[in-house]
Amino acid sequence: MTGPVIYSVSDVSDSQAAALRRRFLEAVEKEEVRDHVHPQDIVRARTDDLWCKRFMAHGDLEIDKAFDFMMDSVKFRHEWQVNELTHDSVVTEFFERGTLSVHGRDRDGAALMIFHSCLHERTHGERFERVKQFLVYWVEKIER
Structure with missing residues (x-):
């Protein structure tokens, strides 16, 4: 029995990325859509082929799925x-x-984010929102 196919950006053609970008x-x-998208993300969609290809790979090379992922992401x-x-x-x-720390890379070259659970504290309310913001900051920093 074979597992699911996992696509990488190298599997995405330039024409597929261009079609996603146009859409x-x-x-x-x-x-009504533009009001929910940051201008920097619009510029990124126009100029960053790799970004569009990553959405296509994540969407299993299906433009509808990739477009939905892209819209959810930018919103x-x-x-x-x-x-x-x-x-x-x-x-x-x-x-x-x-x-939380970032150290080293896995065998595919992706940065490793290490969560030290012994230092974790349960939070709720505003503090929990700040913890989530901290996590988003780190993911974005790794992405850059």
Whole structure:
């Protein structure tokens, strides 16, 4: 029995990435969509072939799935103000505690994010939102 096929960006053709880009840019022309997408993400879609190819690979080379993933992603990024996150905008205590660190790479070359569970504390409410913001900051930093 074979497992699911996992696609990489090398499996995505330039024409597939271009088709996804066109569909995304057509969608953000509508004002009701554009209001939920950060301008930097629109520029990134226009200029970053790799970004579009990653959505296509994640969507199993199906443009509808890739488009849905892309729209969900840019809406999340806008809602969470990911493009505005900086080291100074997240709670410095989280850096000092060392609950989360990035060190080394796996065999595929992806950065390893290490969560030190012994340092974890249960949180809720506003503090929990700040912890999630800290995690999003790290994921974005690794992505860059």
